[in-house]
Amino acid sequence: MLPYFFEVYGNPSSSHHFGRQAEMATESARESISRVLNCSPEEIVFTSGGSESDNLALRGAALSPRKTGKHLVTSPLEHEAIGKTVDQLVETLGYTASRLRVDTYGSIQPDDLSGACQPETRIVSVMYANNEVGTIQPLAQLSAITRVKDVLFHTDAVQAGGQLTLDVQALGVDLLSLSAHKFYGPKGVGVLYIRKGIDLLPSQTGGSHESNRRAGTHNTPGIVGMARALELAYEEFDHWTAQYRSRRDQLIEGVLSHVDGARLTGHPDQRLPSHASFVIEGVESNTLLMHLDMKGVAASSGSACKTGNPEPSGVLLALGYSEDEALGSLRLTVGRQTTEADIDYTVMVLVEAVEKVRRLRQVRVS
Numbered sequence: 581m582l583p584y585f586f587e588v589y590g591n592p593s594s595s596h597h598f599g600r601q602a603e604m605a606t607e608s609a610r611e612s613i614s615r616v617l618n619c620s621p622e623e624i625v626f627t628s629g630g631s632e633s634d635n636l637a638l639r640g641a642a643l644s645p646r647k648t649g650k651h652l653v654t655s656p657l658e659h660e661a662i663g664k665t666v667d668q669l670v671e672t673l674g675y676t677a678s679r680l681r682v683d684t685y686g687s688i689q690p691d692d693l694s695g696a697c698q699p700e701t702r703i704v705s706v707m708y709a710n711n712e713v714g715t716i717q718p719l720a721q722l723s724a725i726t727r728v729k730d731v732l733f734h735t736d737a738v739q740a741g742g743q744l745t746l747d748v749q750a751l752g753v754d755l756l757s758l759s760a761h762k763f764y765g766p767k768g769v770g771v772l773y774i775r776k777g778i779d780l781l782p783s784q785t786g787g788s789h790e791s792n793r794r795a796g797t798h799n800t801p802g803i804v805g806m807a808r809a810l811e812l813a814y815e816e817f818d819h820w821t822a823q824y825r826s827r828r829d830q831l832i833e834g835v836l837s838h839v840d841g842a843r844l845t846g847h848p849d850q851r852l853p854s855h856a857s858f859v860i861e862g863v864e865s866n867t868l869l870m871h872l873d874m875k876g877v878a879a880s881s882g883s884a885c886k887t888g889n890p891e892p893s894g895v896l897l898a899l900g901y902s903e904d905e906a907l908g909s910l911r912l913t914v915g916r917q918t919t920e921a922d923i924d925y926t927v928m929v930l931v932e933a934v935e936k937v938r939r940l941r942q943v944r945v946s
């Protein structure tokens with residue numbers, strides 16, 4: 581990325597040679613991304629990240645003047661970039677939305693999607709893999725249904741970048757969102773794949789950048805960095821995903837056998853290679869996260885903490901967990917640098933932290 585800050589700093593939309601150099605870099609990035617997605621470069625639109633891609637896909641399809649119908653289909657697993665966009669369309673523009681049922685693993689059944697699509701359905705948006713519980717959805721089976729019903733299919737593939745295939749032909753999707761920082765690229769840059777022939781109403785209007793699909797001067801260093809990160813992730817795909825799986829399984833095994841009252845959430849094998857998630861009985865996860873952080877373990881939970889009152893994750897509630905269970909959620913992911921020794925250390929620290937949090941809770945109760 582560095583040369584594109586200091587040497588090739590032209591605006592890719594300018595016609596002079598500084599601009600043309602930068603344009604060559606962005607177009608070569610577009611080509612390399614399209615190779616990973618198995619699509620043509622014109623089907624790639626650069627955005628500022630996953631949220632923008634999700635917004636452009638959903639709102640752009642819902643408001644496109646080319647289509648009619650005001651019904652949307654989505655799932656209770658979606659990231660807020662989809663969830664809140666759906667809410668906005670429903671609350672302010674008179675759309676209706678169906679949310680698909682999920683089982684206790686967080687999997688969607690293709691038959692349910694078939695039943696949910698109506699003649700007025702504009703778009704179905706189902707995420708590829710969930711950020712809180714790691715469950716992977718059967719996208720090819722789901723998109724086969726929407727194709728027959730002539731409904732657009734969007735997937736938020738933000739969590740899948742670098743970990744699952746992004747071949748849009750094999751997945752059968754019409755729209756796919758990515759965010760560079762999930763596959764070791766820079767933050768604040770992403771992609772929306774838009775299958776040829778699909779007309780979205782642009783969310784951001786202005787200049788004619790990205791063939792009138794997304795206005796705004798390109799973030800050349802970010803785009804170059806994203807393309808290289810994606811290329812590397814897929815060149816070394818087998819190596820890294822095998823390593824993630826091995827560390828993840830060590831972690832799941834360690835937590836389930838050493839932490840009393842811990843249960844795995846999400847699907848046992850249809851889950852992201854790097855992802856381990858649990859509910860732990862008798863702990864409040866935000867307190868647990870603080871204790872883990874003090875020991876150098878960076879973890880997260882599914883619950884949001886609003887003015888000191890933790891709120892359970894909607895995803896876990898949709899999977900059938902009680903509020904109390906959902907408040908004890910923990911998400912741990914492994915990365916390229918994670919070693920076997922790191923996993924052993926994490927399990928040891930987690931056992932201690934859980935005991936400490938439970939003791940504190942008992943003191944508070946008595």
Ligand SMILES: Cc1ncc(COP(=O)(O)O)c(C=O)c1O
Pocket residue numbers: 628629630631632634659661707710711736738739759760768770
């Ligand atoms: C599944 C999913 N979708 C969308 C986003 C939003 O991406 P960004 O932060 O790049 O806007 C995230 C971010 O973590 C995510 O996990």
